[in-house]
Amino acid sequence: MKVSFVGNFGARPEVAKAIIEKVTETIEPTILFDIGDGQRLIPALADAEIVVSHIWKADFPPAPRLKFLQSPAAGLDLIDLPSLPRGVTVCNVDGHEQAIAEYVLMTMLAMSHKLVDIATAFRDRGSWTGGGAGGGPLHGEILGKTVGIVGYGKIGREVATRAAAFGCPVIAANRSPVADKGAASEIYPLGELDRMLPRCDFVVIAAGLGPETRNLIDGRRLALMKPTALLINIGRAPIVDEEALYAALRDNRIGGAAIDVWWRYPTPAEPNARPANLAFHELPNVLMTPHCSSATDGARARRLGGIAVNIDRFVRGEALRNAVLTT
């Protein structure tokens, strides 16, 4: 069985090699990091029955034998579905949802307890302000705070389970109806998000990027949030209107934000690219991380193990896990 690992995610050594080591059935792997290398991309796709890639462009060469496209990522927003051959099953991965849920709880706590400000002032200047010994302002806690999760999928459900243990009421909004509410008390249709937002102390963006979610959190919806509310985005940056969010944070019309996904990403020419067009890094009420909420050792092992299992299943003719659609 010919399997091609393609692109700057699936063909990375720590991804492709780790998957190949875990596959138990016999496969013939091809690894191609640079999808701009047309001479090598043509044969890599011409023969492959399985492709592991997070990206598929409209101008990719033909892949007539392709039956199974396995993304090493959760989001399929870089896969141009219309240009895939007919009958291809597209799978994504899981195993990152626990890591991201940990990140969400961590940032909820860190923003409420003002961890970064207090720890930095104490480290840099020896300031006891904010502590019992030095008097000063009290900080917050998350007990009793309402968590609103936008996109109640695997990640959202893992967040809900953990937040409930802290005494947080959990509500959620989801595009499609949800049969099992899990730890959430109420699920809004995404179309009624406007009714959910004013209730939330935390708004957690855990949705995928698609036509219904692009620019979902715009200036009008930010204005529906409490002035103290904290926004956490681990979904995709374009779900939130960049200029509107920047203005809301700068003018303190919402309490703050923890942002892990960005409007701009580094390039080989600009490896330390600022992650936005506006200076979010200068705002004191922003906790920012470089798209690493899922980059844990455990998530990596679960994801790569899951891909290897899926390849074995396909070779044996068994049902695939995490199948999102068939073209």
Added chain:
Amino acid sequence: MKALFLGNVAVDTYEGVKGELPPALDCIILNDPIDRARLPAAAADASILVSNRWLPDFPPAPRLRLVQSVATGVELFDLASLPKGCAICNAFGHETAIAEYIVMTWLALNHRLPEISGEFRTRGSWRTSWVQSGAPHGEVRGTTLGIVGYGRVGREVARRAAPFGCRILAANRSPRDAEPGVERVYPLADLDAMLPECDTIALCTALGPETTGLIDARRLSLMKPTAFLINIARGQVIDEEPLFAALRDGTIGGAALDVWWQYPTPADPERRGSRHPFHELPNVIVTPHNSGWTGGMIRRRWDEIVDNLGRFVRGDRLINLVTTV
């Protein structure tokens, strides 16, 4: 019935709860505990003292029946100078805030939050991201959390940690039943058996003869070389020098420290919390004894104080009774 609110914390408490106090109380408010002009008269009449201290050289208070501490610790009340039969009660309300702090730092140490967010903000570094094939950081799922001191705080930590899919062990001086999610509660004397099992140790004990110097050089060496230590108890539960050496030399993985071996003074308000520069170590999260310092803690503590004063006035059984003189 006269109630004396003495000292700045008690005065803040009075201002916060005065509308909720029993009407029968006649409250005397003294911000300065060494107000020698007013304290003798106030002390002579008061049935209730709300404060954080009563010192040996304070004037006689023969009618006191209830001393309501505004904090959990009652070590600043000189029992010998209080009348016989007087009840000493304390106040809690901090355990939620501290449990949140412990889970927060447990996550932040594993996910390397201060380091990653710090360099991303200041230098735009994507080094730790998947987009630059950064080395993965840790997560708490599947790790073992050891809670030393399975009391009010320790139990609240365990309840919050359990849904993260970790293994939870605890150690306690007196025998305690393990709640669901906690695999085992060791006797404190068997701590040496628990330490090597743990990826993170959270110290939640009170300070006493059994816990002073509990985490010494020998016990630090029983911990995994990757283990994290979180201290919200008291500085003196850990030996300062071997901890600094272990963190500096990487013989343990890191620490989050909220309690210290020394505190600021009026002459030195930015005094460092230790003789050793813990604040210069990259693997240490340092905070100024503020894990419990939340608005929610203050409100819960006030609620307990109001409840207890009402009980005293009505002659009901008191809550949070520490001892009777």
